[in-house]
Structures are given as C-alpha cells and as structure tokens.
Amino acid sequence: xxxxxxxxxxxxxxxxxxxxxxxxxxxxxxxxxxxxxxxxxxxxxxxxxxxxxxxxxxxxxxxxxxxxxxxxxxxxxxxxxxxxxxxxxxxxxxxxxxxxxxxxxxxxxxxxxxxxxxxxxxxxxxxxxxxxxxxxxxxxxxxxxxxxxxxxxxxxxxxxxxxxxxxxxxxxxxxxxxxxxxxxxxxxxxxxxxxxxxxxxxxxxxxxxxxxxxxxxxxxxxxxxxxxxxxxxxxxxxxxxxxxxxxxxxxxxxxxxxxxxxxxxxxxxxxxxxxxxxxxxxxxxxxxxxxxxxxxxxxxxxxxxxxxxx
Ligand code: HEM
Numbered sequence: 001x002x003x004x005x006x007x008x009x010x011x012x013x014x015x016x017x018x019x020x021x022x023x024x025x026x027x028x029x030x031x032x033x034x035x036x037x038x039x040x041x042x043x044x045x046x047x048x049x050x051x052x053x054x055x056x057x058x059x060x061x062x063x064x065x066x067x068x069x070x071x072x073x074x075x076x077x078x079x080x081x082x083x084x085x086x087x088x089x090x091x092x093x094x095x096x097x098x099x100x101x102x103x104x105x106x107x108x109x110x111x112x113x114x115x116x117x118x119x120x121x122x123x124x125x126x127x128x129x130x131x132x133x134x135x136x137x138x139x140x141x142x143x144x145x146x147x148x149x150x151x152x153x154x155x156x157x158x159x160x161x162x163x164x165x166x167x168x169x170x171x172x173x174x175x176x177x178x179x180x181x182x183x184x185x186x187x188x189x190x191x192x193x194x195x196x197x198x199x200x201x202x203x204x205x206x207x208x209x210x211x212x213x214x215x216x217x218x219x220x221x222x223x224x225x226x227x228x229x230x231x232x233x234x235x236x237x238x239x240x241x242x243x244x245x246x247x248x249x250x251x252x253x254x255x256x257x258x259x260x261x262x263x264x265x266x267x268x269x270x271x272x273x274x275x276x277x278x279x280x281x282x283x284x285x286x287x288x289x290x291x292x293x294x295x296x297x298x299x300x301x302x303x304x305x306x307x308x309x310x
Contacts (some may be wrong), residue, residue, distance in 0.1 A: 022073030035069030157197025
C-alpha cells in the first residue's frame, strides 16, 4: 500500500474513534464542532521577510478569516467546559490563493504520532454506564506512553474571552527564503488583551454560549488584536514531535498583527469550509512531523462525512 492510502485507512479509523469518543453529530466537524467565524486583517511587520518568501509575511496587509471554536466534537458541550479552544486562521492572499494557520490553547499536542492519537481517543471513549471516560484507561495510556504525560496533563484555564487566550500552532513548519535557506519555526498568537482565565466560580456564572456572545459584544467596542510570535529553532532542535516544545529562550520574532473587526458575513459558508494545516504557501514547507501530514487526511475524512450530512 502507498503511504497515502495507509494514511487514508488510518484516518477513517481515527475519525470513527473520534465519533465514538464524542458522539456522532451529523453535519458537524468531528472536532471543534462549536465555533464562529470572524473577519480580520493581518498586517505583517516585515520581520519575517528575510527568512521566508511567504506573501503574507512580507509588508502588505492581507484579509483573513478566523474561526474560534471549542475543541470538542460534541457541538452541545457548553463554553464553560474546561476544554481547549481553537483558532483557525485563513489568510486570503492577493494572488487569489489561501493559506491556513490552525492553533490551540496548549503548546503541546497529546500524541507524537497518529497511532498514539488513535489509542488516546480509544482510551477516552465514554464508559457506557457513566457516560464519562474511565480515568483508569487514560492512566493506563499515559503509563504506556510516559513521554506524553506532560501533554495529556495540560489544562488551560477556561478563558474570559476567545480574545484573552494564547494559541499555539504546535507543529514545526519550515520557512524558506529567496536563496532557498531553510529555518524551522513554530507559531503562537498572543492576545493584546492579555491571557485571562476564569475561576471555576466565575465560569459557573457564564452561559453555554458566552464565548461567541462576548466576542460579538467586544467587537462593538473596537477591534480585537493578536500578535503573531514566531519561535526560530536552533539547527539541532527536533521538528518531528508535536508533543514536545523547544526551549523558551529560543529567539522569537513578531511576524505580524491580526486585527479582528467583525463577525464573518456568512456563517453558513464557514460552517461548511474545511481548514487544513497542510495548506501552506510558497516560502513555507511542512516539517517532518508525521501528525502534521496525517491531519490533512483526517480533516478530509471529517469534511467528507459532514458534507453528506453524516
Ligand atoms: C492526530 C492529530 C489530529 C487529528 C486526527 C485532528 C482531527 C481533527 C478533525 C477531524 C477536525 C475537524 C475537521 C473538519 O471537519 O473540518 C479538526 C479540527 C480542528 N483541529 Fe484538529 N486534529 C489533530 C491535531 C490538531 C492539532 C495539533 C491542532 C492544533 C495545532 C488542531 C486544531 C484543530 C482546530 C483549531 C480545529 C477546528 C478547525 C476549524 O475551525 O474548522 N488539531 N481536527
């Protein structure tokens, strides 16, 4: 079998397992089901221009669309749940093409390989009696994969706002400059509003839809901004493992500023769209991270199912 058909077979298995974990919700994304889309402009600082030829990282601002979401595959999970949140950004380039940057409110992914992710979703499958995951199975998963203990234990605070969390794109990507020189990078969005979480008592006073409602209200007062910070790897830093991070003291540059201005006009359109972390552009390449390459197959399978209202 070619590696692509192997990936496809595994993607079908993974998406089946995600459905067993979160329930089957026809027409919905199999992860990050509840979300809303917003209009934005991304203005590059020019600081990245010496390292990549990517069009949106030079000097000219580009329009963008941002979809914020809760990471759950169940669209009925309330916003007050202690889950990770997602920020999927599509940059609309001036040549008519697009490039995506997809991020979560944690720096590490919970698996180093697609197969580990499959095993974790199986361990998280709710018990038929309690309807909750069995902590003993999760414990056994971590026991069998001790290198994932830190990643599985991450629990970001329930945010005050979608605008008050940092979002990591987690995987390494490779920037390529005009001379063909390569530089491995990792991206992070930092909120201009600062990182602000709710206490459990505060979260208990919020509604099931507060995150989208709050962002709509906030935007009536003015734009919401994020800074795109990019960490530059040393030549020996590994690029294949999304469950690990590079040292904090690696050099960072500010590649640009994102200004979110209003809800997107056509939410239905964005409900049907599929973001894709492998949708890169000239000047950006995928790293050797097997999870990054695999995601394209899993997202396509999820999109196929929901496009047929399955
Ligand atoms: C084995 C690894 C992963 C698998 C199998 C997986 C699976 C999925 C699936 C099936 C979807 C729904 C796709 C659709 O129907 O359009 C999704 C959405 C999403 N995933 Fe992942 N994911 C993985 C890793 C990650 C990582 C590492 C990140 C963050 C860097 C991430 C962030 C997101 C976000 C933010 C969305 C929502 C995108 C949107 O708003 O449309 N995922 N994921």
